[in-house]
Amino acid sequence: MEDLIIRGEKPEDHGAIRSLIVETFRAAYGTGDLEADLVERLRDQSAFGINISLVALQNDLLVGHVFFSGVHIAEHPDIAACALAPLCVSQPLQRLGIGSILTQRGLSACQDAGYKAAVVQGSPAYYGRFGFSPIGQFHLRTVFLSEYDMALALDDGALDAVSGLVDYPAPWDALRDE
Ligand SMILES: CC(C)(COP(=O)(O)OP(=O)(O)OC[C@H]1O[C@@H](n2cnc3c(N)ncnc32)[C@H](O)[C@@H]1OP(=O)(O)O)[C@@H](O)C(=O)NCCC(=O)NCCS
Numbered sequence: 001m002e003d004l005i006i007r008g009e010k011p012e013d014h015g016a017i018r019s020l021i022v023e024t025f026r027a028a029y030g031t032g033d034l035e036a037d038l039v040e041r042l043r044d045q046s047a048f049g050i051n052i053s054l055v056a057l058q059n060d061l062l063v064g065h066v067f068f069s070g071v072h073i074a075e076h077p078d079i080a081a082c083a084l085a086p087l088c089v090s091q092p093l094q095r096l097g098i099g100s101i102l103t104q105r106g107l108s109a110c111q112d113a114g115y116k117a118a119v120v121q122g123s124p125a126y127y128g129r130f131g132f133s134p135i136g137q138f139h140l141r142t143v144f145l146s147e148y149d150m151a152l153a154l155d156d157g158a159l160d161a162v163s164g165l166v167d168y169p170a171p172w173d174a175l176r177d178e
Contacts, residue, residue, distance in 0.1 A: 001058075001097055001098065001101070003058055003059060004056055004057070004063075005057040005058075006054055006055070006101060006102065006105050007054065007055060007057070008052075009053040009055050009065070013055055013062060014040075014043075017062065018036045018040070020062055020063075021035050021036040021039065021088055022036050023090075023091070024090065024091060025088065027091060035085070035086040035088075037171075037174065038085070038174070039053075039086065041170075041171035042067070042171050045171070046069070047070075047169060048069065048072055048167075048169045049070020049080055049081075049082060049115065050113055051067065051068065051069045051070075052067070052068040052069075052082070052106055052110055053065070053066070053067045053068070054066050054102055054105055056089070056098050056102055058093070061090075063089065063093050064088065064089040064090065064098045064102050065087070065088055065102070066084065066086075066087045066088075066099075066102040066106045067084075067085060067086060068082045068106055068109075068110050068115075068118070069082060069083055069169075070082055070115075070169070071168050071169070072167040073140065073164050073165070073166055074164045074166075075163070075164035075165075076162050076164060079116050079158065079159075079162060080114055080115045080116050081115060081117040082115045082117075082118050083118070083119050083168065084103070084106065084107075084122075085120065087099055087102060087103060087122075100130075104130065107130065107152070111154045111155075116153070116155045116158040117151060117159050118132075118151065118154055119142070119149065120132055120150050120151075121146055121149055121150070122150065124148070124150060127150050128150075130152065132150035132151065132152045133150060133151065133152070134149070134150055135150055135151045137151075138151050138159040139163035140163065140165075141165055141166070142165065142166045142168070143165070143168070144176060149166075
């Protein structure tokens with residue numbers, strides 16, 4: 001897509017990121033504050049691993065955002081894993097590939113940062129295209145017990161001998177109660 005810039009978030013993006021998350025998640029699911037609060041709480045702590053936050057800009061306007069943060073696989077503290085959430089693209093610009101670019105760039109930044117695996121809760125039809133598979137295929141499980149739980153090995157074979165509970169840090173508790 002022409003004129004699209006993808007870069008890491010800067011502190012001055014925080015307000016626009018919040019507005020975009022609220023607007024897109026409210027339109028899609030009637031939520032928004034929940035996901036925006038999650039990002040803000042995760043920004044304040046990175047006990048489970050570093051955060052990766054990318055924005056998409058078009059004509060200086062923030063039109064997309066993706067956030068990755070650390071999670072633990074309970075029985076395998078040696079495997080650095082991250083969760084993708086949230087991902088959003090400004091409504092008028094959806095279905096033009098921006099979400100895919102943000103996801104792909106984000107996954108590659110996670111790989112560069114040393115993450116060996118990623119998890120996401122989302123549509124298998126959407127995240128399948130980036131290589132995510134249902135979490136049960138990796139003998140993993142989450143407290144969300146959702147059919148939308150998916151996982152991806154960022155290093156080939158990184159999840160082959162891995163099983164157990166994916167442990168999310170406290171900021172995720174609000175989503176768990178939903
Ligand atoms: C999901 C979202 C980020 C996708 O961004 P995007 O820039 O529109 O995505 P892309 O253009 O890269 O991909 C579009 C494709 O994804 C599909 N798609 C978009 N949202 C989808 C969804 N919720 N479930 C399944 N498929 C979806 C489209 O049908 C399209 O498929 P096609 O390529 O076969 O035509 C965007 O629609 C959005 O912000 N939605 C509201 C927030 C949200 O649901 N976030 C994800 C939560 S896990």
